[in-house]
Amino acid sequence: AALLAFTARTPLKIVLVDRWRGRWMARSDLAARIAATEIAVIVVLVAVAIGTAEAAFWWPLVLAGPLIAVELWYDMRSRSRRLIPELAGAVGIASIAAVIALSGGAEASVASGLWLVMATRSLAAIPFVRVQLLRAKNQSYLLWHSDVAQVVAVAAGVVGWVADIVPLAAVAALAIQAMFEVVAVRRPPQRAALIGAQQVVVGLTVVLITALAVRAP
Structure with missing residues (x-):
């Protein structure tokens, strides 16, 4: 989860920057999908860790x-x-x-x-x-x-x-x-x-x- 949190920063940064600048490009869609996937996995891993x-x-x-x-x-x-x-x-x-x-x-x-x-x-x-x-x-x-x-x-x-x-x-x-x-x-x-x-x-x-x-x- 810690490693994923570190790697998720790059696609999340792309999404945030593009949103802030009022633009949305092909890279924005790709970054958003990657960030969403990694964040979802992080949530699952953290939930499992909390339970165990x-x-x-x-x-x-x-x-x-x-x-x-x-x-x-x-x-x-x-x-x-x-x-x-x-x-x-x-x-x-x-x-x-x-x-x-x-x-x-x-x-x-x-x-x-x-x-x-x-x-x-x-x-x-x-x-x-x-x-x-x-x-x-x-x-x-x-x-x-x-x-x-x-x-x-x-x-x-x-x-x-x-x-x-x-x-x-x-x-x-x-x-x-x-x-x-x-x-x-x-x-x-x-x-x-x-x-x-x-x-x-x-x-x-x-x-x-x-x-x-x-x-x-």
Whole structure:
């Protein structure tokens, strides 16, 4: 269901954009059919999950709903590359970590901690990547946008640790990411493909460390 929700965004975006601009073309019909099919399958899968899950797992989706709505609102107006929809969408998508954890029988505190780590990892990465891309294009940028994001991410991780919902190892992983990005943003600009590859590695590292810490006795 989570994978389908991710893939359904593209056809849904096409439908919303075309509706917003008052046009309807062949691609609109195709996108509408694909989106409707995927959404119907998602509804069925969620219903089955609700009926078979041992604990309520849906509350992160309810909380993430407004964030996803914000992203779709910007998508509809072809403004999805702005900072607000990127941040809102990233935090909303991060709720999937909590949903998966709850579906597997994890406690709400563990699920909340996973959501926090995944969300703060994205909140740190997005401003960093935006600054890096501006640098690569020789456009004006402000380093402090990236730096503040790193500080906020680590601070959020520390708050989660104090609240006993985030393992210390996950905070350390966020701190490592922050140090890497503070240094990288001051080095010579890099190609977009390399920036993306770096973020994949950094993201997987944070996820792996967090998962191992959560499963540790």
